[in-house]
Amino acid sequence: MANSKLMDYFNKQPRLGCLSTANKEGKVNVAYFGSPRMIDEKTIVMGLGKNRTFAYLQDNPHGVFMIMEPGKTPTEWKGVRLYVKMTECHTSGEKLETFKAQVAKVAGEAAAKIIHAAVTFEVYDIKPLADFGQGWEKSIG
DSSP, rough: HHHHHHHHHHSSSSSEEEEEOOOOTTTTTEEEEEEOOEEEETEEEEOOOOOOOHHHHHHHOEEEEEEOOOOOOOOHHHHHHHHEEEEEEESHHHHHHHHHEEEEEEEHHHHHOOHHHHHHEEEEEEESSSOOOOOOHHHHH
Protein backbone atom coordinates (compact mmCIF):
# COMPACT_ATOMS: atom_id res chain seq x y z
CA MET A 1 0.00 0.00 0.00
CA ALA A 2 2.79 2.44 0.84
CA ASN A 3 4.32 2.13 -2.62
CA SER A 4 1.02 3.08 -4.31
CA LYS A 5 1.24 6.25 -2.19
CA LEU A 6 4.76 6.74 -3.58
CA MET A 7 3.49 6.26 -7.16
CA ASP A 8 0.74 8.84 -6.60
CA TYR A 9 3.26 11.29 -5.15
CA PHE A 10 5.85 10.71 -7.89
CA ASN A 11 3.28 11.08 -10.70
CA LYS A 12 1.51 14.12 -9.23
CA GLN A 13 1.40 17.06 -11.65
CA PRO A 14 2.52 19.73 -11.84
CA ARG A 15 5.84 18.91 -10.27
CA LEU A 16 9.53 19.02 -10.98
CA GLY A 17 12.12 16.57 -9.85
CA CYS A 18 15.88 16.34 -10.20
CA LEU A 19 17.87 13.41 -11.52
CA SER A 20 21.47 13.26 -10.33
CA THR A 21 23.98 11.17 -12.27
CA ALA A 22 27.75 10.66 -12.34
CA ASN A 23 30.05 9.54 -15.13
CA LYS A 24 32.86 6.99 -14.90
CA GLU A 25 35.34 9.69 -13.81
CA GLY A 26 33.04 10.71 -10.95
CA LYS A 27 31.93 14.02 -12.48
CA VAL A 28 28.40 14.73 -11.34
CA ASN A 29 25.38 16.21 -13.06
CA VAL A 30 21.94 17.19 -11.89
CA ALA A 31 19.05 18.13 -14.17
CA TYR A 32 15.39 18.82 -13.53
CA PHE A 33 12.60 16.92 -15.23
CA GLY A 34 8.82 17.15 -15.13
CA SER A 35 7.99 14.15 -17.28
CA PRO A 36 9.25 10.96 -15.59
CA ARG A 37 6.44 8.54 -14.74
CA MET A 38 6.38 5.76 -12.19
CA ILE A 39 4.54 2.94 -13.97
CA ASP A 40 4.64 0.44 -11.12
CA GLU A 41 6.05 0.26 -7.61
CA LYS A 42 9.63 -0.27 -8.81
CA THR A 43 9.77 1.20 -12.34
CA ILE A 44 10.25 4.73 -13.70
CA VAL A 45 10.16 5.61 -17.40
CA MET A 46 11.22 8.85 -19.05
CA GLY A 47 12.51 10.38 -22.24
CA LEU A 48 15.95 11.94 -22.52
CA GLY A 49 17.49 14.27 -25.06
CA LYS A 50 21.04 13.78 -26.27
CA ASN A 51 22.47 15.59 -23.27
CA ARG A 52 24.82 15.23 -20.30
CA THR A 53 22.35 13.11 -18.32
CA PHE A 54 22.09 10.67 -21.24
CA ALA A 55 25.89 10.56 -21.66
CA TYR A 56 26.55 9.99 -17.94
CA LEU A 57 23.99 7.17 -17.79
CA GLN A 58 25.88 5.42 -20.60
CA ASP A 59 28.96 5.40 -18.32
CA ASN A 60 27.18 4.70 -15.04
CA PRO A 61 23.56 3.48 -14.94
CA HIS A 62 22.94 4.63 -11.33
CA GLY A 63 21.24 7.86 -10.31
CA VAL A 64 19.01 9.52 -7.74
CA PHE A 65 15.63 11.15 -8.42
CA MET A 66 14.71 13.79 -5.87
CA ILE A 67 11.27 15.35 -5.70
CA MET A 68 10.48 18.08 -3.20
CA GLU A 69 7.77 20.50 -2.16
CA PRO A 70 8.52 23.64 -0.13
CA GLY A 71 7.34 24.15 3.42
CA LYS A 72 7.53 27.06 5.84
CA THR A 73 10.63 25.64 7.53
CA PRO A 74 13.19 23.05 6.36
CA THR A 75 11.61 20.38 8.56
CA GLU A 76 8.22 21.03 6.90
CA TRP A 77 9.47 20.44 3.35
CA LYS A 78 8.08 17.27 1.77
CA GLY A 79 9.90 15.02 -0.64
CA VAL A 80 11.59 11.78 -1.45
CA ARG A 81 14.86 10.47 -2.89
CA LEU A 82 14.62 7.43 -5.16
CA TYR A 83 17.84 5.54 -5.85
CA VAL A 84 17.63 4.05 -9.31
CA LYS A 85 19.48 1.98 -11.89
CA MET A 86 18.86 2.31 -15.62
CA THR A 87 17.71 -1.07 -16.92
CA GLU A 88 16.74 -0.17 -20.52
CA CYS A 89 17.71 2.54 -22.97
CA HIS A 90 16.15 2.63 -26.43
CA THR A 91 17.51 5.11 -29.00
CA SER A 92 15.58 3.51 -31.86
CA GLY A 93 12.78 1.07 -32.44
CA GLU A 94 9.22 0.53 -31.33
CA LYS A 95 9.65 1.46 -27.64
CA LEU A 96 11.18 4.83 -28.51
CA GLU A 97 8.57 5.60 -31.18
CA THR A 98 5.70 4.61 -28.86
CA PHE A 99 7.12 6.80 -26.11
CA LYS A 100 7.56 9.77 -28.46
CA ALA A 101 3.97 9.38 -29.70
CA GLN A 102 2.69 9.47 -26.10
CA VAL A 103 4.74 12.61 -25.39
CA ALA A 104 3.46 14.26 -28.57
CA LYS A 105 -0.14 13.74 -27.41
CA VAL A 106 0.51 15.30 -24.00
CA ALA A 107 3.23 17.90 -24.63
CA GLY A 108 3.21 18.41 -28.41
CA GLU A 109 5.37 17.47 -31.37
CA ALA A 110 8.19 19.86 -30.46
CA ALA A 111 8.68 18.12 -27.10
CA ALA A 112 8.58 14.68 -28.75
CA LYS A 113 11.23 15.66 -31.32
CA ILE A 114 13.89 16.39 -28.70
CA ILE A 115 13.62 12.91 -27.15
CA HIS A 116 16.66 10.88 -28.10
CA ALA A 117 16.07 7.89 -25.80
CA ALA A 118 13.28 6.12 -23.93
CA VAL A 119 14.81 5.09 -20.61
CA THR A 120 13.61 2.71 -17.90
CA PHE A 121 14.89 2.75 -14.32
CA GLU A 122 14.48 0.25 -11.49
CA VAL A 123 14.00 1.79 -8.03
CA TYR A 124 16.26 -0.04 -5.57
CA ASP A 125 16.12 2.24 -2.52
CA ILE A 126 13.85 4.97 -1.15
CA LYS A 127 14.83 7.66 1.35
CA PRO A 128 12.98 10.67 2.76
CA LEU A 129 13.95 14.12 1.47
CA ALA A 130 15.73 14.85 4.74
CA ASP A 131 16.41 12.07 7.17
CA PHE A 132 15.07 13.34 10.49
CA GLY A 133 14.59 9.79 11.76
CA GLN A 134 11.34 9.34 9.85
CA GLY A 135 10.40 6.98 7.06
CA TRP A 136 9.91 8.20 3.50
CA GLU A 137 6.13 7.76 3.88
CA LYS A 138 6.05 10.61 6.42
CA SER A 139 8.30 12.68 4.18
CA ILE A 140 5.68 12.82 1.40
CA GLY A 141 2.71 13.53 3.63
